Amino acid sequence: MKRKRLYLSPPHLTGREKALIVQALDSGWITSVGPQLDEFERRLAARAGVKHAVGVSSGTAALHLSLLALGVGPGDDVICSTLTFAASANPIVYQGARPVFIDSDYATWNMDPNLLEDALRRAAKRGKRPRAVIVVDLYGQCAALTDIRALCRKAGVPLIEDAAEALGATHRGRPAGSFGWANIFSFNGNKIITTSGGGMLATDDGKLAQIARHLSTQARDTAPHYEHTKIGFNYRLSNILAALGLAQLAKLDDRVAARRRNFEWYRAELGRADGLQFMPESSDGTSTRWLTCVLLDPSRFGADRERVRLRLESKDIEARPIWKPMHLQPVFRGATVVGGRVSEDIFRRGLCLPSGSALSRPLVRRVSAEVLAARRG
Ligand SMILES: Cc1ncc(COP(=O)(O)O)c(C=O)c1O
DSSP: OOOOOBOSSOOOOOSOHHHHHHHHHHHTOOSSOSHHHHHHHHHHHHHHTOSEEEEESOHHHHHHHHHHHHTOOTTOEEEEESSSOGGGTHHHHHTTOEEEEEOBOTTTSSBOHHHHHHHHHHHHHHTOOOSEEEEEOGGGOOOSHHHHHHHHHHHTOOEEEEOTTOTTOEETTEETTOSSSEEEEEOOTTSSSOOSSOEEEEESOHHHHHHHHHHHBTTOOSSSSOOOSSOOOBOBOOHHHHHHHHHHHTTHHHHHHHHHHHHHHHHHHHTTSTTEEEOOOOTTEEOOOSSEEEEEOHHHHSSOHHHHHHHHHHTTBOOEEOOOOGGGSGGGTTOEEEOOHHHHHHHHHEEEEOOOTTOOHHHHHHHHHHHHHTSOO
16 A cells, blocks of 8 residues: 655644634634634734734735835845745845845854844945845744844844744744744744635734735725725735634644654654754744754765655655755846855755654654665665
8 A cells, every 4th residue: 555645744733623614604704804813813913922913815925015014115125034935035026126135054044143234234334224134034943033133223124024934933032923023924834833825914013013904905995985095915814714723823832842842753863863963953942843954964974965855755755955045046146145155055955854743753763764764885
């Protein structure tokens, strides 16, 4: 019998989704308004430790709304982490602005605050202040958010925290997604909790929340007829999907514990292999270990990451290279990058292993055995 494919990070249902969705259907609130959406926003805001949360159709939409609220436009510069998924940077281009990419450091794999400081200093010298900094919390780990926020404050540049991958993580005791002027989460199917597709913009700024709500519902002005003074977007999260989100959010702590447990299991299996290193955990916080990621040194380990990935693939096990840095992407060719070698190295040597929260110890053993079997000789 053929074994089932083992996916990188599949959705994990709690058993409560169906009941809550049926409740939402029965209540008649099946579009973009309703008690489930209000409740999901309230609970997410509480969890993230911010005053307001606006449910939207994706994390990308939340980022786009943040830039729209700032009035980012053609000719503007927006700073962004280079080691991330393209969705972090795409909204900069939607607005006709220019991304300026910043390399990672090895301590967190996230934006290097020293390079950010350089970039802000150089921008000030040229008299061209960036319109925003988008800092990404990669694979469930917060960036050096205290330092990055202080640099942004000093330079007078709004901070947008892309915590799409880091719901449930902390930095110095505070939740991921509470450090920016705007903070975004994703509930895409591969995330730690999912609404099938969806996102949230979280903020302490009531004005930003109000603008985001307005723009996400086609910017309809108050009038009996349809009146518009701004271009709007159809970005609101539906009440039905919010019901899914409520079931999922209630289990967030369990999901974080399961992902961290996966990591410990992998460490027990692979921790002694020469030339294999795990993504470090910053001493400044707790990562959710959304994905367990490793770096391979081919000469010591005996296989490069592609050889390991292909070996896993041949056994129907999905593993993925670390994000390809944005400054290496054809679509961002010519964009400014500050540094770049660290993220290039992490990309070249890094691999994400299956990390779903329903993973079992025997499955982790099986994956680990295949990782080791990929070695030559
Ligand atoms: C770092 C990062 N930013 C933004 C996004 C975009 O989120 P969404 O897929 O909900 O648009 C994702 C994931 O998809 C992500 O991993």
